[in-house]
Amino acid sequence: MTVRASFFGSAAAAVLAAAVFLPGPFAAAQKIDMNVVDQPGYQPTPEEEQLSGAYEKQEVFFRTNEAPGTIIIDTSQRFLYLVQPNNRALRYGIGVGRDGFQWSGLQKISRKQEWPDWRPPPEMIERQPYLPRFMAGGPGNPLGARAMYLGQTVYRIHGTNQPQTIGHAISSGCFRLVNEDVTDLYDRVPVGTKIIIKQAVAL
Amino acid sequence: MGIALRGGALALARVGFVTAFVAGCATQPPPAPVVAAPSVSPDALVGKWGFAAYHRDSDRARTIKEALAQCNRPYVIAKGPNGGVMMNLADQAELSELVLKAGPDGKTYLGPAGDAATADDRQVLDVDPNSFTTVWVDPDNASRYGTSVYERCGKRA
Numbered sequence: 001m002t003v004r005a006s007f008f009g010s011a012a013a014a015v016l017a018a019a020v021f022l023p024g025p026f027a028a029a030q031k032i033d034m035n036v037v038d039q040p041g042y043q044p045t046p047e048e049e050q051l052s053g054a055y056e057k058q059e060v061f062f063r064t065n066e067a068p069g070t071i072i073i074d075t076s077q078r079f080l081y082l083v084q085p086n087n088r089a090l091r092y093g094i095g096v097g098r099d100g101f102q103w104s105g106l107q108k109i110s111r112k113q114e115w116p117d118w119r120p121p122p123e124m125i126e127r128q129p130y131l132p133r134f135m136a137g138g139p140g141n142p143l144g145a146r147a148m149y150l151g152q153t154v155y156r157i158h159g160t161n162q163p164q165t166i167g168h169a170i171s172s173g174c175f176r177l178v179n180e181d182v183t184d185l186y187d188r189v190p191v192g193t194k195i196i197i198k199q200a201v202a203l
Numbered sequence: 204m205g206i207a208l209r210g211g212a213l214a215l216a217r218v219g220f221v222t223a224f225v226a227g228c229a230t231q232p233p234p235a236p237v238v239a240a241p242s243v244s245p246d247a248l249v250g251k252w253g254f255a256a257y258h259r260d261s262d263r264a265r266t267i268k269e270a271l272a273q274c275n276r277p278y279v280i281a282k283g284p285n286g287g288v289m290m291n292l293a294d295q296a297e298l299s300e301l302v303l304k305a306g307p308d309g310k311t312y313l314g315p316a317g318d319a320a321t322a323d324d325r326q327v328l329d330v331d332p333n334s335f336t337t338v339w340v341d342p343d344n345a346s347r348y349g350t351s352v353y354e355r356c357g358k359r360a
Contacts, residue, residue, distance in 0.1 A: 040347060041258075041346060041347025041348050042347055043346070117269070125276060128294075128296060129278075129296055130292070132254050132255050132256035132351060133253065133270075134255035134266065134270065135255070136257035136265070136269070137262075138257070138258040138262070139258065140347060
């Protein structure tokens with residue numbers, strides 16, 4: 001399945017073209033797809049959840065015409081930027097859609113949810129028929145501690161109980177952060193926040 | 204005839220002597236465990252079920268509702284060839300025949316034939332014609348999968 005939502009307006013494309021992303025030298029080497037199945041119920045240790053290096057949350061220099069508070073997701077580099085004033089942004093490491101499940105577009109946060117419930121998609125039930133068809137939110141839930149729904153799509157920015165997947169292309173099109181980061185982001189952005197999802201690096 | 208009877212009596216006496224001798228110098232064998240029949244019939248589990256799970260008791264009520272809502276992709280339990288039920292063990296995509304077992308603690312377990320309350324078993328709780336609940340015995344499985352609720356699709360009267 002290839003999902004390429006065409007939400008981009010020309011204005012947004014022009015703005016993005018003006019944005020300058022600053023990927024680290026590691027980024028190209030990290031574009032590796034993982035073949036990891038979900039682990040419902042798995043609860044990572046605090047050590048596992050502690051990211052290091054580029055994917056650790058950090059403030060970076062970031063030039064864009066987008067207003068502070070805007071989220072810009074760079075799928076190819078596996079970063080989510082929350083635009084800050086004065087050419088700065090908070091940068092979070094993310095996991096993205098695996099090959100064929102990546103997309104780009106312009107969205108808004110339509111809903112926020114603490115400890116979201118999880119419903120494994122049909123193809124996962126087919127592979128892992130022992131999974132419950134619904135798992136109530138909580139520690140160990142594959143969607144992690146927080147979820148932010150993207151418009152009317154099936155996609156979300158959410159947490160994860162698999163911190164080792166950050167920096168990799170593994171999901172079905174959602175964007176995942178470690179629980180500490182997704183909680184931090186959740187507290188910073190309201191419903192209605194503009195989100196720009198892009199695939200190609202625009203230098 | 205009389206000789207035969209007398210020979211048989213002698214043989215029995217010898218057996219009795221040997222038995223008494225052996226019993227006198229060997230450890231007393233443990234009494235055979237008294238295994239009560241499980242209180243749940245396999246037929247009670249057969250059918251199509253909405254299947255959901257939770258970790259926090261506060262989520263039980265809404266999880267039951269969600270289980271019912273999952274009847275569009277039910278978990279199907281069929282009767283096994285040996286009188287058990289066909290279900291998945293934890294993390295096993297292939298079905299296995301599981302049997303209901305009464306544990307020494309008086310609880311009902313569901314798992315492979317053999318002793319009750321082993322790591323592959325789950326405890327069966329709150330069984331009624333339209334629902335049942337299970338919890339894995341293995342702590343890791345229990346931690347990962349929480350409490351499972353099964354709600355019958357197309358409820359019985």
